[in-house]
Amino acid sequence: MKVRIRVNGRETEVEPEATIGGIVDSVVPDRARVAVERNKEIVPRATYDTTPVAEGDVIEVVTLAGGG
């Protein structure tokens, strides 16, 4: 049974054993270039691989952009 989550606003399905680490690796080549929120709480980089995801989770993977 897959788990439905949202990553950067896009609905997606992942395996039940998926972790934040796997999700980050699927969208960026370098973990050091992003910061991650799960349900509006920061996920520290050191815990990516031990943080599971659950049905309905809202994940935000953010990085720098130009701005003033």
Place this chain on the structure above:
Amino acid sequence: MEPLRIRDHVLKSRLILGSGKYRDYDEMLAAWDAAGTDCVTVALRRVDLEHQREERNLLDVIDRERYTILPNTAGCYSAEDALRTARLARELGLGDLVKLEVIADEETLLPNVPATIEATRVLAGEGFTVLAYTNDDPVAAKVLEEAGAASVMPLGAPIGSGLGILNPTNIRIILARAGVPIIVDAGVGTASDVTVAMELGADGVLLNTGVAKARDTVQMARAMKHACEAGRLAYLAGRMPKREYASPSSPVEGRFTG
């Protein structure tokens, strides 16, 4: 010129530049170089799921030895969103600096001052060095300082408007009462706007569009650098008093022409 100090952060240049609206990174870097800045603002945004793997990341473009990165909370319309953004920036390894913006509405992009005060209090409590973007309102500036802002950033004019320093009197009052560095942020359209802010005694100026949307960005960046230095020097020099009537510059004594 003496550096600008914001808590533990020492900036050699009093000009802070943004990283938005440039045609490309090369143009941006050339402008920063010409402006002589050593502090630049950035925004935080979602990783683009379609294109991330192809694009150069801004973190790889900015020389961290040379530039202090000042992440902003632009685009946040609530204190909560601004707090989230600031914490994400710190998690990204950008340190404790944050340019706190809580915007009231999309049309004016003017600050939501009560929400900015609330967010300042929380972030200062979490150890952030908060540079709080606000109105050109002396009361708001003082309240933000009391809430823990390390620097207060009154706007010269609305973001991206290029209208210059619309209320120099209020900026002067803010400066007279300030116990933290005051950095005029937003509305700077051309070099003379920077000079006006610095002549008033502002500790620094932050600008983005004024350079990024100039026809020749590098030339304008250079102009901004000189404008900032000129304004600072004029402020330190202390201008002559204004007077209503003329006063001859050449001696009145010793005239031989009757």
